[in-house]
Amino acid sequence: QSRNISLTDKFPFTLTTMTNNDNQQAITTALSQSVHDRLIFRAVQPTDIPRCHEIEKASYPPDEAASKSQLQYRQHHAAPFFRCAFLIDDNGFGNTGGGRNSGTDHTPLTQTHNDPFSPMSSTSTQASVSYRGRAASVQSTVRGTIIGYICSTRAASFTEEAMKSHDPRGKLLAVHSVVVEKKYRNMGVASAMIHDYISAMERLNRGNSLKVKMEKLVLIAKKDLLGFYVRNGFRAMKLSDVVHGKDPWFDMERDLESAKEQEEEKTRHFHECYLVDAFADPEREGSGNPAGVVLLKGPPGKTDKNCVYNERLDNGDDDDNSLDDIAEDDEIDTTTKPEKSGISPRGLEWMAVVAKEFNQAETAFVWPVQMPTLDISTPAPSGYAIRYFTRTGVEVDLCGHATLASASVLLNSKEKKDAKDNRITFYAKHDVLQADLLVTPTNCTNQSNTHISLSTPNASRIAMNFPWKNVTPVPTGENGAEAVLDMLSRAFFKAGCSSSGKEVESALTSRFVKFFSGKNESNPCPFSSEHVLHIGTTDGKEDLFLELTEEGFDLLRGIDVDHDALARGWDGYSRGVIICCCASQGSSPENIAPVDFRSRFFGPKVGIDEDPVTGSAHCSLGPYFGLKLGKTTVVGRQESERSGLVECTLKQEEGRVNIVGTAVTTISGHLAIRI
Numbered sequence: 103q104s105r106n107i108s109l110t111d112k113f114p115f116t117l118t119t120m121t122n123n124d125n126q127q128a129i130t131t132a133l134s135q136s137v138h139d140r141l142i143f144r145a146v147q148p149t150d151i152p153r154c155h156e157i158e159k160a161s162y163p164p165d166e167a168a169s170k171s172q173l174q175y176r177q178h179h180a181a182p183f184f185r186c187a188f189l190i191d192d193n194g195f196g197n198t199g200g201g202r203n204s205g206t207d208h209t210p211l212t213q214t215h216n217d218p219f220s221p222m223s224s225t226s227t228q229a230s231v232s233y234r235g236r237a238a239s240v241q242s243t244v245r246g247t248i249i250g251y252i253c254s255t256r257a258a259s260f261t262e263e264a265m266k267s268h269d270p271r272g273k274l275l276a277v278h279s280v281v282v283e284k285k286y287r288n289m290g291v292a293s294a295m296i297h298d299y300i301s302a303m304e305r306l307n308r309g310n311s312l313k314v315k316m317e318k319l320v321l322i323a324k325k326d327l328l329g330f331y332v333r334n335g336f337r338a339m340k341l342s343d344v345v346h347g348k349d350p351w352f353d354m355e356r357d358l359e360s361a362k363e364q365e366e367e368k369t370r371h372f373h374e375c376y377l378v379d380a381f382a383d384p385e386r387e388g389s390g391n392p393a394g395v396v397l398l399k400g401p402p403g404k405t406d407k408n409c410v411y412n413e414r415l416d417n418g419d420d421d422d423n424s425l426d427d428i429a430e431d432d433e434i435d436t437t438t439k440p441e442k443s444g445i446s447p448r449g450l451e452w453m454a455v456v457a458k459e460f461n462q463a464e465t466a467f468v469w470p471v472q473m474p475t476l477d478i479s480t481p482a483p484s485g486y487a488i489r490y491f492t493r494t495g496v497e498v499d500l501c502g503h504a505t506l507a508s509a510s511v512l513l514n515s516k517e518k519k520d521a522k523d524n525r526i527t528f529y530a531k532h533d534v535l536q537a538d539l540l541v542t543p544t545n546c547t548n549q550s551n552t553h554i555s556l557s558t559p560n561a562s563r564i565a566m567n568f569p570w571k572n573v574t575p576v577p578t579g580e581n582g583a584e585a586v587l588d589m590l591s592r593a594f595f596k597a598g599c600s601s602s603g604k605e606v607e608s609a610l611t612s613r614f615v616k617f618f619s620g621k622n623e624s625n626p627c628p629f630s631s632e633h634v635l636h637i638g639t640t641d642g643k644e645d646l647f648l649e650l651t652e653e654g655f656d657l658l659r660g661i662d663v664d665h666d667a668l669a670r671g672w673d674g675y676s677r678g679v680i681i682c683c684c685a686s687q688g689s690s691p692e693n694i695a696p697v698d699f700r701s702r703f704f705g706p707k708v709g710i711d712e713d714p715v716t717g718s719a720h721c722s723l724g725p726y727f728g729l730k731l732g733k734t735t736v737v738g739r740q741e742s743e744r745s746g747l748v749e750c751t752l753k754q755e756e757g758r759v760n761i762v763g764t765a766v767t768t769i770s771g772h773l774a775i776r777i
Contacts, residue, residue: 137289140190142244143298144231146177146251150186153248161281166347168279176253176278179268182306183275186251187282187295190244232298250282250291252299260320260353262344271314275303275358277321296334304359316358322351337472373398377462377769378507381715381746384561384764390746391715392768393507394465396456401469401487402777403449445489452777454495459775461493463710466504468512471529485527486512488535494709498677499531502568502717502761509537510562510765536567540762561766570757571722573638573647576674583637586646587630589671591618593664610661617657633657639675640722646675647722648682655683655700659741669706678705680719684727685739697747698736699727715746717761724750724759 146154155170162168168176177184256272257264265276282291300319307315322342323331332338335356342351374397382390457465468486488508490501505528512518512526518539528535540563576582595614618631633654638647650658658681668679682701701723703716713719720738728736728750735751751760 137189137286137291138294140192140246141291141294142188142190142231142246143185143295143302144188145181146184146186146248146253148174148177150248151177154186154251154253157248157250157281157283158279160284162279163347173253176255176268180253180255182311183254183256183303184251185253185295185299185302186248187291187298188246189249189286190246232302249286250295252280252295253278254319256316257320260355262346265344273314273317275316275319277319280321292330293334300335300356300358307358319356319358321354322346323354324349324351328352328354373773375460375771375773376507376511376767377460378510379766379768380503380506380510381717381740381748381763382561382766383745383747384766386745389744390764390766391503391713391717391744392462393501393504394457394460394462395504395508395511396465396467396773397511398467398469401445401449402452402467403446449777450497452775453489453491454497456773456775457491458493458495463705463713464490464492464498464501464504466490466501466508468508468528485529488528488530490530492705492709496708497531498708500533500568500718502566502720503715503763504717505530505535505537505566506564506717506761506763506765509539509564509566510767513537513539513564514562514767533569538565539563540565560768561764563762563764565751565760565762566717568718568721568759568761570725570752570754570759571641571644573636573640573722573726576637576639576646582674585672586637586648586674587634589667590634590648592671593667594658594661596664613657613661617654640680643675644677645719645722646672646679647726648680649726650681650683652683652686652700655681658702663704663712665704665706665711668704675707677708678703678710678713678716678719680723682723682727682738684731697739698731698733699723699738701738701740702742703740712742713740714742714744715740715748715763717748717763720748720750720761721759723748724761725752725754728752 151170151173155168155173158167158173254275254277255265255268256270257274257276258269258272260274260276264272265278280292280296282295303316303319306312319336321331321336322344328338331354336354337356339353339355342353344351344353376395377392378395379388379390379392453465453467456467466488467490468488471485471487486508488505490498490504492498508528509526513524518524518526524539526537528537576586578584591614595610595617617633631654633651634648635651636647636649639645640647680701680703682699685697685700687696701719703713703719704711705713705716719740723738724736727738728734729752733752735749737747737749740746740748747763749762751762753760
């Protein structure tokens with residue numbers, strides 16, 4: 103049932119009968135919607151100070167509240183930086199009665215037909231009034247009252263002494279108060295004020311009225327409000343040195359867009375991009391696995407450069423319904439990346455289009471992120487989000503060679519070199535990955551006694567910390583190992599089982615016979631082979647893993663593979679097929695460094711016929727051959743037309759594998775496909 107109720111004369115509405123808690127929530131929602139429909143934001147005038155001081159006194163303890171004279175000083179010397187939220191009364195348009203002694207005042211605004219606000223150009227005077235995110239001109243009059251405000255002064259440094267007075271040339275905008283009258287709290291008013299305030303300050307920065315542009319908003323906040331400010335784009339820095347009242351405070355900051363950044367915004371769709379040969383053999387040009395790398399300033403399709411990469415704090419809810427939603431004993435996990443990352447559907451579509459344009463096995467998209475933390479005494483961990491797309495526009499969870507390529511680009515950037523920072527952290531879709539730039543003399547073997555050297559000027563040697571992946575045996579039977587062998591014979595030898603037995607193309611008959619020697623001649627199907635030593639799948643049944651004898655491995659070389667047969671022949675894996683073997687000492691060609699194992703990788707289920715070098719496959723190859731050979735460091739050569747070298751250092755107790763390879767940048771430029 104429904105019934106009509108009236109909270110006051112101002113807010114009649116229909117409400118379905120519910121519990122007391124549900125009623126309260128519905129009432130709050132209705133009030134919030136009504137309030138936001140009647141909110142405008144404008145600069146505070148001298149005559150507004152008594153009302154602002156009234157709210158200040160009611161909102162802060164006596165030892166924290168600003169005096170009326172302090173508010174008057176800020177309005178007089180820093181008027182453009184003192185803004186308020188003005189709530190229009192019901193039927194508040196027009197020159198009707200009401201006075202300041204009743205808590206109401208008049209604000210002049212343009213009135214146009216049924217919409218009292220009309221868009222206009224953003225000059226510093228006219229843009230001082232805004233409604234629903236747009237400017238409003240000054241012609242008509244409305245009645246209402248101030249229900250909250252934000253006041254700031256400019257400062258040269260984030261110190262208590264510097265913030266006592268207004269410095270017109272200060273590059274920091276120090277916020278003194280963000281306050282909402284008590285009965286209008288928990289309705290999103292504070293967030294709306296902050297959004298308006300930031301927009302207004304950035305408009306000032308882009309205009310000509312400021313001789314010195316502002317760089318950051320800074321403020322101090324108590325612990326129970328950290329979550330609120332983080333959701334509104336601020337970064338928590340450290341425990342503040344400022345003493346204000348008896349409670350501890352935390353320093354917070356948020357970047358402001360400048361005129362220079364506005365100019366950069368015009369070309370923000372031009373993104374740095376690179377083509378990098380990952381896991382290359384430095385002695386051979388054109389080796390390794392080429393990957394595209396696109397550097398972004400933030401998640402594609404989301405332009406807020408102050409975004410925080412955490413699902414709890416980037417959930418699209420900019421309301422202040424729960425300013426203390428981060429309790430004192432809460433912990434924010436920065437060791438795993440939430441799958442929800444603020445990427446819009448258009449952003450995902452754009453990355454797929456760009457990956458198709460690059461036409462590489464994988465293209466990586468990276469952008470800087472900062473993980474939130476409650477441990478304000480130390481800097482929040484920073485790093486880069488990374489996402490991978492194949493040449494067919496399919497997103498994959500992890501790609502080793504594209505990670506190596508991205509790490510090489512970023513670790514060789516001027517910013518990293520100037521900071522002497524040789525480590526970078528990537529937040530992939532489900533994993534946190536670390537990469538280190540290894541400083542190794544040119545033409546020098548590394549400490550693990552392998553022979554991956556750096557003789558190419560634009561080459562970098564990178565170590566990446568990846569998750570350890572085990573190999574689980576595939577059970578025997580017609581839906582297991584036998585089906586895998588049947589798929590292998592069809593893909594490489596065009597052979598399969600029929601009513602008349604095996605069918606083999608004549609040109610491949612001799613290889614087929616050698617490979618499947620030891621089969622039961624009286625019953626040739628299912629196939630069996632002494633060259634197949636192990637059939638398994640990696641964790642999550644991602645890849646099919648086939649260990650062969652070295653002779654068997656060589657028998658499969660130079661054959662035109664039927665990739666459709668690999669894709670459809672067995673449904674027990676989701677990504678690719680790894681074919682590998684132990685390497686004998688004489689298996690390496692002349693002038694090529696000896697290795698511990700050899701491999702090939704096919705990705706038929708993600709649109710890759712044969713991958714030149716696959717870093718992520720070595721999350722299982724490294725552990726498998728390391729344990730088999732009793733070594734903690736092994737080197738593999740992935741043998742494709744391009745070929746490449748991968749070094750693996752095992753950290754079994756940590757469940758991690760250090761994958762080391764060489765990256766060579768071959769192309770750099772700018773991408774002009776708009777998001």
